Amino acid sequence: MATDQPSSQIQPRPLWASNLGMWSILWGVLSLPCCAPIVCIHNRLTNPSLDFHCLPSWYLVCVVVSEGLSLAAAVLLIVAGAFLRRARLSARRLHLAYACLMLALTLCNSLLVWLGLGFAPIPPDVRAGLNVGAGLAVLWATPYPIFLLFWFSRAPIRQQVSTWSASKYEGNKATPHMEPPST
Secondary structure (H helix, E strand, O other), X not given: XXXXXXXXXXXXXXHHHHHHHHHXXXXXXXXXXXXXXXXXXXXXXXXXXXXXXXXXXXXHXXXXXXXXXXXXXXXXXXXXXXXXXXXXXXXXXXXXXXXXHHHHHHHHHHHHXXXXXXXOOOOHHHHHHHHHHHHHHHHHHOHHHHHHHHHHHOHXXXXXXXXXXXXXXXXOOOOOOEOOOOO
């Protein structure tokens, strides 16, 4: 038949891309509630009866900016996961951008808490809470970006992703899944 596409042009969607895309969407959605401090700090800054008298004002500004960037990173990861599930060429770049953004943001936030507030006159219980919070943030925010950097830097994955194009996968939702390339 002249209207059928040759089977060499239609490729099955990779199983790893579908699964990792779903994990990215899930991780992004789970990261959204971590951006809630923006609302709390905004409410306390606009309501004089609630104050952060023990924290420097520059720190509160940094927290609001950081949480805004975290929100943007969570949305970026959700979009990257959706693109990866559809085997889009830009999915790799979006995942790498997310990974670099989150690692830099986590490092800056941790240094801000551990070094920037080191000389501020903060009560010991507040300082302990900030240190625990920064430690938990490092534990939450670094494993997945590090995994993404390693995963997408693998030669077989880079090679497979470079062959993706919208026309090969578009409208091809019922194709069988492929296993990841062997190393």
